[in-house]
Amino acid sequence: MKFVKNQSFGFYLGILTIIAAIVGMYFYFVNSATATFGNIPLNAVTVYGGVLAIVLELFVLIAGQFKANNGWLGVLTDISCVAIAVLLVWGATVFFADRINLFAGVMTFNRNAQTLADMSSALIGIAALFGSGALAIVASFFRVSKTTR
């Protein structure tokens, strides 16, 4: 309970960022295994960038619990905040850009229940990743815990 009481707004935003990023990544992999989108190669920016963003967000949340946040740890935390948002927005944009053509196809020539279902996983994933990016941006304005200076 004390731990929870000690957390600041940034902590909860960080948790939401991770959840949204994991949801986005999950749907990215789900979508990449569908018949409609399966032959689009996995994009390193989305995959490794997404994973790195999640790891960095975890780092930020953990580092934020320490009191001595004014030295190298604080700088690393702040750099991580920037990197998280960049990686997530970049990954989401690439996710979307790689699929624009096929979206057009699904909405026109190849519209059927299967392709629409396949497309929905892409849309959910893209929305989640963009959402995680937005959350990361907002989170960067707040400290993680009340312990943080």
Add this chain to the structure above:
Amino acid sequence: MKRGTKVRAFRGVTTACAAVLALSVTATSAVAGFRTDINRFLGTHSTEWTSDPNADPSKTYTYKSDYTNTKDLVLAARDLGERVSEEGSVLLKNNGALPLTPAETGKISLLGFSSYNPVQGGDMGSSVSINKGTDADTVDMVQAFKEKGFTINPTLEKMYDSMKDQFTTEINNWGNISTVTRITAPMIGAPFTSKEPSQEALDKQDPQWKASLADNNVMIVTIARSSGENRNYTPGTAGVDPQQKLNQSDPLGLSDDERNLINAAVTAKQENGGKVIVLVNAANAMQLQEVQDNAGVDAIMQIGLPGAYGFYGIADLLSGAATPSGHLSDTWVSNNQSTPAAVNYGDYQWKNADPRHNINSELVQAEGIYTGYKYYETRYMDVINGAGNASSTKGSTDGSGWDYYKEVTYPFGYGMSYTTFSQTLDDVSVNLNEKTVTAHVTVTNTGAYAGKDVAQLYVSTPYTDYDKRNNVEKAGVQLLDYAKTKELQPGESQTLTITADAQYMASWDSSAKNAAGTKGNYILDAGQYTFALGNGAHAAANNVLTARGEGASDGVRGNTSETAQWSLDALDTTTFASTKNGTKVENQLADADLNKWMPGTVTYLSRSDWDKTWPKVYEGLTATDDMLKAGLTNDTYQISANSEEKATTWGASGDLTLADLKGVKSPDDKKMTELMNQMKLSEAMIRTAFGGTSTKPLVSISSPEVIQNDGPNGFASYPLGQYANKDKSSGDPYAIDANDKNANYSMGILANESILGQTFSKELAQEWGKLLGNYSIWANTTILWGLGTNLHRNAYNARNHEYFSEDPMLTALQATAAVQGGQEYGIILAAKHYAFNDTEINRIGIAVFMNEQKAREGELRAHQSEVEDGHILGMMTGYNRIGVTAANANTGLMLNILRKEWGFQGLLSEDFIMDNEYKNLRAAAFNGITMTTSTGEDSMQAVEKQWPYWNERDVSQDSRLSAALKRNMTWQYYAFANSNAMDGLNDTSRLHNVRTWYDNVLTAMTVAASVLTLAGAVMYILNRRKYAIEGRSLDESVAAGSASNSENMNADEAQSQTASEVASENAVETEKEN
């Protein structure tokens, strides 16, 4: 504000700006990939031309329109639309009720909701454009009839109008979800749902509607079925909405609500006098035997999907202002499931289907050559001759012995007129040296109305023991060619000369030796050849039988004056052993026969024994490892370093432009070669990979952007003003005012192509091509994927409306005439989909199997004349596989037949395949595909991202592929050089890249985001440093204070009170302040 808060604020600002920077940089790259579409949407340009203003204008604008303004242009479209329906609508039944008298046109009752909400185009693809406020607005049936002076029963009009909400359906048309008020075609796998109101519903809506028929007793009942791309009619009751229970046995048969409506009209006629006329507003052949048999129905007219103006022509036909001269382009039967091509028609999934490779289903076309009339008439003739177990119950609708007259309602080529004609086949001469069949036909109008008539020239080739031994099939009759008369006045005669291509009499024999020393050849059998005219294939068949002295005891009464004989003494395997360009023919599609992969599996239908060879359903198949390796996994071409071809020159220096090659006569022209040498390999690779919506401009050879449009019913994708030149000072004679009344005119206005087929008029097809060519000049849109050259394999393909006919010769000759008509205007009128794209079920990936005789005498024949005679400059390939290999990757189909045997020298695009593996870029390029429909950034990086193997290093080392790319680009730019895409350019024209405003916005966004990111970072660092200094000072002061107060505190408390805690408290306070 506390220092820690400032640090976080600048951290946040830096983060937000960096994220925007990432977004803008990535968006800049993505935008480059969709530049054409964005430019189109925004009206911007990314390239700019400079030319010497003193250049000769006559060399700048080469192609001339027949029209001087857009008003004349769209009025010409309306005029042609009206005439096509006049000549393409088919009168199927008439007991004298038609034409109507002037008095009768004053008391018209339109029955059926489709009279008020007709189907004028497809649901998706070939959808009719609804133009309003232009010089040629779209009209529906009611509007057209009223404009033509008809008076419509207002009670019915009001009643149906008040019910129109019941007739709506949501459809998807190229991504545009809209609600239409009319009947629609079912999506793949979905059932047909009738929307015709029941009698009870009509009575409830207006109890007086039947009474209103007394004074308006010329009753026109419209029965409609829609069509559409990516749609399908599932055969039988499975294709009918089970909830409706309307006694409908087939989606293309009548429902009780439709039946009862017709009967209500018949009853009203019995009570009040008058007439009952049924209009069939459908492109798919419907089952109309019961309407034909209904004595109360006076007349039936099939009007297809008449486009924006066709109802003007239909009104003229009804009133007698025009005389019908259309003939069916399909066989209309009592039961569409009775045709052997319906036996294998559906979703037959492979047992080892694999979506990763688009391996979905297979389709075995076991009917062989026997589709449409080639089945019905051949079997009929065999029944008459007692041959081949033709009277077997196999294929019989009622289960008794097969009887032509129980199966066929209206034969292929059949059509009535208000007048009568006599035809005499004066003579026929076959010249195998010139490879022609020349016939003279005298047509005389023996009736009371002026009208046109069609001379349909059929040939019956001998079916010999040699054929039976070698599995060569022969249709009893086959259309060879045709001609249409001018309008003949009563008593007037005209002698038509038909010069047919004799190669289309020949049959493909896969077992015959050939000039290449292999197997597979066109043969002419020894024996008697009978040429026959006739009002349709059945009349011709009867004429053949009578001419041969057959069938008299069965009541066959043909007309021998409509026949001629020619005999060949010995089997001829040499005359057509080489094509027109001298290429020796041989088997090219052995892979398409399932028996190659699974020996003994397929029995193809043979007239040698209709019973034993009747098709069975081929389903539940498992693709073998050989089939997977040979093509199903799309791994048919590996890029490898080799020197099989001479080194290809790329990126040579030079100052030639494509405009210098305007009108070049041959792709082998020396200057053309020099020009193409200037192109870089990367440019060729990008243009092959990204050819969608337009071919992008190329600075190295100053080639223009070449815009594409889709639609067998005209330029439907963009309005006239989209790409039209709006700069009147440019010297372009076809520039339009920015506020031109017709700038928003959309040209998806023509009737569906089956109607053009039904005109049997090459002249009208040529006019069709001319109109499209004229429009192309004004619209600055060069490529139109506008000729549907697949065949109607059976009635259930809901995309049949985009194709001409079940018959390859009618298809080929109409399409060729259209191509030739358009050429003088510089349009690239392209045929699609080469080949065998004759179902929409699993169309991307379906493996279509057939024997080579069917392939060559069916859909390939439907494409051959466009290439050999029409010199067509553009074609589109099919989505499907042929055998195990995607059509795009099939060397036999694409290279050996299309390019080599026929000599096709134009551009060749894939269809809208979006799957990068199935698109099979490397194999497609090797096989002569010049572009795909993908779009993307003009960079190798963008291409490689989608196809990692498509990189310059590897491709440059593959001499075969490098040479293929040069050859493909030469074909493509040869086509452009001979098109109106070159209009506005001359030998002084040079292309330059320019930036658009959105490029500037993105750049500004990137710069601003960069600056702000940097500024945020700097401010962050400064505050962080101060924060760190202040933090240390605070720590020190707290530590000092702590020491002085230590004696007042116990030791434990003193240890725990650290500077950090103080700072933390400060931060908490700060947060509260925030």
